[in-house]
Amino acid sequence: MLLQPKPKNARSKRVMVNRDPKVVENSKTAIFVRGSTTSQVILNVLADLYSLRKPDAINFTKKNEIHPFDDETSIEFFARKNDSSLFAVGMHSKKRPHNLILGRTFNYQILDMVELGIERCTPMSEFKAEACAVGMKPLMVFNGEAFNQNENMIRLKSILLDFFRGETAEMVSLKGLEYVISVTTGPPGINGEPGQIFFRSYTTSLKKSGVRQPRVELEEMGPSLDMRIRRVRYPTDDMWKQSTRIPKELKVTKVKNITRDGLGDKYGRVHLGKQDINKIQTRKVKALKKHLDGGPNKRQKTDIEE
Known part of the structure; x- marks a missing residue:
């Protein structure tokens, strides 16, 4: 873990305060780093991903001796210096040709990362x-059952x-x-890999369809x-527990007896005490009134006398 530098002036202090944890965080910045040896395929991949990630992206044009899986200090130094929480590293070697590493950092430490081998690349140009x-x-x-079943694919989906x-x-x-990004998985290997x-x-284009909703056409870019x-x-x-913790200010306070369904409609439950039917206010009809002596009313008396 790298030590936190102390600010030397007011300007550097404002920068350090801006990097402090917030209830609502800033948009994440991604850094794109070239390894010591790279191929043209990797350079095209880094350039295209950088263009999709702009403006919250920083592209490193110089070569760097960096191997995130073997040594974490280099990528953590770049993450702290550029205040970034996402990184992409491209390199090329005989053992791992056209190698691309995508990862995340938390508190300027590597959280998780996935190493991908590029087998074919068609650049945007x-x-x-x-x-x-x-x-x-x-x-x-995301198309394919593997994104919900395989742990490696679930991790890749989260990072993307x-x-x-x-x-x-x-x-x-x-x-x-x-524009739309589609990620599809092919059939698994023999060993379940x-x-x-x-x-x-x-890219998307909206066309007239004769109804209120337009017709959407896709063209590969x-x-x-x-x-x-x-x-x-x-x-x-x-x-992982620290990185996914929700601040108290953002937690929704639960209200008793109020629920929501899948469509977002709100339902409330009202609890009533025990009701006495004799005390319920009803329509005042003379025939239903009770006399204090408990005897019949005047109309009943006259009928008896006759």
């Missing part, structure tokens, strides 16, 4: 479709969702969904990646 605007939130689609979620928005306009992973991104999981590092139980 080879597609004719126009790229989406900078800073747009994508619609994420965190990587491309952007700023938190309460409401999203239909016209604001400019996850199969190939197909990463695709599409890239990057198009075929990859496979190599190594996965899971977080410790204590660190």
